[in-house]
Amino acid sequence: MLALLAGMLLLPALPAFAQSETTKKIGIIGAGNIGGTLGRLWIKAGYEVFFASRHPEELKPLVEELGPKARAGTPAEAMAFGNAVLIAVPYKAYPELGRENAAALKNKVVIDAGNAVKARDGAVADEVERDGIGAVSAKYLAGAHVVRAFNAANYKIFQKNAGRPEPRMAVPIAGNDPKALETARTLVSDAGFDPVVVGELKAADTFAMGSPGFGHDLSAPELKQKLGVKP
Template identity: 90%
Template sequence: MRSDAFVTFARRGALAAILCTLALPALAQSENSKKIGIVGAGNIGGTLGRLWIKAGYEVFFSSRHPEELKPLVDELGSKAHAGTPADAIAFGNAVLIAVPYKAYPELGRENAAGLKNKVVIDAGNAVKARDGAVYDEVERDGIGATSAKYLAGARVVRAFNAANYKVFQKNAGRPEPRMAVPIAGNDPKALETARTLVADAGFDPVVVGELKAADTFAMGSPGFGHDLSAPELKQKLGVKP
């Protein structure tokens, strides 16, 4: 009797283990970038947030004055949330940074713990008239390296910075060939997350290379400001097919 009971118990245990194993991929899939925080809910942050909500994401918009985001959240419904930058960083499996570039040093300092190991989609551009000394640093060291410095500990991928937000609004989800979006980063898994986010927003991601390659499509570079298909963009930026 004891032997039969033990066999039954063992079979039940094995079945439970199998069911748990089968459940794990589904859990991982449900957590994979389906919640995104956005720091800076202006033109680019608002545009991409709308596209991701349309694609089924939960989106946490943020600013220093989150009460001003209530109309946007009310308009977009239950998948939209609003709060502080720290709230958005904590909420998202990935975070889009879409604030003036001069804010990066303070943003990084204030949110160092929250940004550690976080996938950060860096959409900012440095503008001389607005960003002052930080612009000079970008000119000297490159925008990828400068973002990595100020967002220390984050897994930074440059994306969604190579065109005006109106271009993204116009071309999101268009029929083939879709508009291509260049991305660059050092972390392979972060790049995969960025690829997913770009595709789900309605574009074709083109991995250009590591963060240093982001200079090839930074504002003011020959690779900036193009509405091209993936093959055309690869040719423009010298990316091997």
């Protein structure tokens, strides 16, 4: 017994995991209108936010403006940093982004805010029109737990309505993984909105750009009625 106790005293101290597991950390790939808007909202809610682009030096003014909870670097660094990652880049970048970060994306919760625009995104937009944006995002972000969110309205609508008095603006979300959906629900709520789970990833087509479910500033009950989601 004494030998056992002595051996235990010689063991290195176990790391304190509780703090790291509960820390609010998110990586944002693409610090433009939507990425910058949501990053500001999450920092206000107490998150640490890692903004990323191919030219992270260009994000220095944003990071300085937002203070110590903001930092900047590469997409790979943002994926490693965040408990979840928001992708808010032009949709034509998805194939390359997925290829370059295949290992980092595996089992990562990815909040997919991108929209496919024919004039900008070309052949990838044609693919979305044919197969649906949920399926195409899952294809190019293979291995990740993708949740479509924050894509159903212009960033100015999010800026205007974040944290407004009840009823809060509703944000539709769709995904296949229950735990990823719960993470997305928390992120939507912490940003100042009411999350509405529409269904699995294929249901994201009902609120994609160009669909009848796109571009609305509605409460949760109103959005559910609009999208045919059961109360």
